[in-house]
Amino acid sequence: MPHNVAIVGGGLTEWGERDATWKDLAQEAGKATFNDVDGIEPEDVEGLFVGAVQPERFAFQSHVAPLVAELLGVEVNKMIARTELACASGQAALRYAWLAIAAGQLDVALVLGVEKMNIDREHMPEMQSNMTNVLDREFDGVNGLNGPSHFAQFAQRHMHEHGTTDEQLAMVSAKNKNHAAETDFAQYRKHVDVDDVLDSYPIAPPLRLLDCSGITDGAAGVLLVSEEKAEELDAETTAYVTGSGQSCMASNSINNLPSMTTWPQAGEASREAYEQAGIEDPLTDIDVAEVHDCFSISEIIEYEQLGFADEGEGGQFIEDGRSHLDGDVAVNPRGGLLGCGHPLGATGVCQALEVYRQFAGDVPNARQVPGDPETGLIHNLSGSGSVHSVMTLARDPQ
Amino acid sequence: MTENDQSEKNGIVEADGGQLSTDGGERADPPRDSVSIPDEIELPRLLDFYELQDPEHTQIHEFYDNLREGSFTTTECPDCGAVHFPPRIVCPECHSDDLHYTDLPHEGQLHSFTEVRGTAAIGMTDDPPFVVGVVDLGPIRLSARIDDAAYDDLEIGDPVGLKIMEIEGPADHERVFYRFEPV
Ligand SMILES: [Zn+2]
Numbered sequence: 001m002p003h004n005v006a007i008v009g010g011g012l013t014e015w016g017e018r019d020a021t022w023k024d025l026a027q028e029a030g031k032a033t034f035n036d037v038d039g040i041e042p043e044d045v046e047g048l049f050v051g052a053v054q055p056e057r058f059a060f061q062s063h064v065a066p067l068v069a070e071l072l073g074v075e076v077n078k079m080i081a082r083t084e085l086a087c088a089s090g091q092a093a094l095r096y097a098w099l100a101i102a103a104g105q106l107d108v109a110l111v112l113g114v115e116k117m118n119i120d121r122e123h124m125p126e127m128q129s130n131m132t133n134v135l136d137r138e139f140d141g142v143n144g145l146n147g148p149s150h151f152a153q154f155a156q157r158h159m160h161e162h163g164t165t166d167e168q169l170a171m172v173s174a175k176n177k178n179h180a181a182e183t184d185f186a187q188y189r190k191h192v193d194v195d196d197v198l199d200s201y202p203i204a205p206p207l208r209l210l211d212c213s214g215i216t217d218g219a220a221g222v223l224l225v226s227e228e229k230a231e232e233l234d235a236e237t238t239a240y241v242t243g244s245g246q247s248c249m250a251s252n253s254i255n256n257l258p259s260m261t262t263w264p265q266a267g268e269a270s271r272e273a274y275e276q277a278g279i280e281d282p283l284t285d286i287d288v289a290e291v292h293d294c295f296s297i298s299e300i301i302e303y304e305q306l307g308f309a310d311e312g313e314g315g316q317f318i319e320d321g322r323s324h325l326d327g328d329v330a331v332n333p334r335g336g337l338l339g340c341g342h343p344l345g346a347t348g349v350c351q352a353l354e355v356y357r358q359f360a361g362d363v364p365n366a367r368q369v370p371g372d373p374e375t376g377l378i379h380n381l382s383g384s385g386s387v388h389s390v391m392t393l394a395r396d397p398q
Numbered sequence: 399m400t401e402n403d404q405s406e407k408n409g410i411v412e413a414d415g416g417q418l419s420t421d422g423g424e425r426a427d428p429p430r431d432s433v434s435i436p437d438e439i440e441l442p443r444l445l446d447f448y449e450l451q452d453p454e455h456t457q458i459h460e461f462y463d464n465l466r467e468g469s470f471t472t473t474e475c476p477d478c479g480a481v482h483f484p485p486r487i488v489c490p491e492c493h494s495d496d497l498h499y500t501d502l503p504h505e506g507q508l509h510s511f512t513e514v515r516g517t518a519a520i521g522m523t524d525d526p527p528f529v530v531g532v533v534d535l536g537p538i539r540l541s542a543r544i545d546d547a548a549y550d551d552l553e554i555g556d557p558v559g560l561k562i563m564e565i566e567g568p569a570d571h572e573r574v575f576y577r578f579e580p581v
Contacts, residue, residue: 152512
């Protein structure tokens with residue numbers, strides 16, 4: 001790429017069941033983002049990319065990128081778009097911003113991910129309908145197949161084919177939720193142990209309630225700039241995008257998925273990103289990984305596909321503590337989706353912000369990755385797991 | 399029907415009282431008009447998970463016609479031999495649009511399954527707990543509801559057979575859908 005691109009800061013809202021509208025969340029995160037970065041004001045923003053999955057359904061609002069421009073007083077003179085790629089919408093927005101700056105089309109971009117999902121408990125069927133139509137509504141959603149019941153079947157097959165255990169699934173949840181207990185914006189801030197997870201209600205067996213991420217209101221923003229702009233800002237901490245890969249199989253459905261234990265697209269997307277970043281061994285070359293643990297089983301399959309563990313060995317990888325803060329690669333130090341919740345469009349943006357903050361040493365000690373982390377990764381899956389997005393980040397430009 | 403009823407029907411209700419006091423005396427709060435929102439609305443067509451199945455609404459109506467007649471079919475591409483599921487109007491492998499319908503087995507095996515025990519989507523709220531699974535029919539694998547079964551009674555590999563459901567609800571044609579059940 002002709003131009004290096006760096007994240008120079010960001011901010012976010014509190015995540016959870018918020019007494020706030022979609023527009024409130026966008027404003028809170030936008031204000032926090034500009035507050036965090038010295039030297040960039042709304043009038044400096046040339047590109048605006050808004051990750052948002054279902055504002056039409058949850059907030060009865062479309063055309064949301066210009067709405068964000070209005071709310072934050074951003075006159076966008078180069079490029080504006082909303083990105084929708086289900087649970088990977090935030091990373092899709094980051095990727096658009098990165099490409100636009102790398103191509104020399106602009107120097108400063110605001111990426112904001114926003115999702116309002118809680119619409120009062122009495123409307124839970126509406127919320128479930130929204131999630132159910134992420135797959136093929138006519139042939140999957142119609143069967144009542146939602147997030148937990150979809151990923152439960154991956155867990156069941158992984159256990160069946162590889163001997164992965166309930167305890168190993170629970171270890172992922174316990175690790176991430178304990179990290180989230182130290183994260184001030186997280187939806188779930190309670191310490192839990194493996195037994196707590198195993199004792200929770202099997203909402204979609206073999207998955208239990210604590211194997212699942214939440215239904216979350218939240219927003220997060222970051223500012224991306226060209227290397228020249230970063231130097232001009234004299235930014236104290238930078239997180240340079242060193243690689244970005246995406247892969248999507250010709251499928252959006254559970255019908256005819258070739259495998260329900262692997263996600264080859266995660267492997268392809270990560271290899272693409274690693275090659276761009278010059279990463280040969282992800283286990284030694286990546287210090288901090290923010291991966292898409294929408295369910296505990298997801299993180300186990302991701303260990304395997306992202307090159308941390310051999311196929312089928314993801315369960316053993318967590319059992320051996322290799323994804324802990326002091327392990328071979330620190331996975332989900334902010335608490336992941338399991339701990340922070342999963343406001344769909346905001347998740348990828350928040351993952352990138354977490355990597356930036358880890359580089360800056362700007363997180364509580366209890367969840368700071370030891371040894372001065374310099375390289376990071378964010379990963380999102382979307383839909384049936386047919387699409388995977390991976391971005392690598394480094395404190396210094398390549 | 400009174401005038402007021404008519405207004406309510408139109409969604410606008412005029413408050414009693416009418417006019418702002420203009421006599422210079424004690425000033426009453428101005429009367430407010432109100433807008434009435436219905437407590438419930440009929441299930442809108444777009445929140446109905448079942449597709450409209452007749453030739454006026456879908457080009458894969460033959461799939462539904464066959465199902466209504468009792469046979470489970472899908473499209474096959476004579477040009478490249480691909481068997482698709484769900485049925486298509488264009489072959490995703492070679493983009494031929496000259497597809498024909500072929501019979502699928504009515505029995506298969508459970509590849510995976512779980513049970514929905516939480517809140518379900520609109521139109522399914524009374525259904526939980528219910529089993530959903532992936533059924534291996536041989537030529538294809540598909541997701542489906544598994545009726546007359548509980549999670550704890552099932553195992554991977556269990557044989558299941560086709561069951562055709564009639565869909566009751568607001569459509570002007572008879573609609574059907576497939577599920578499976580243990581055999
Ligand atoms: Zn063909």
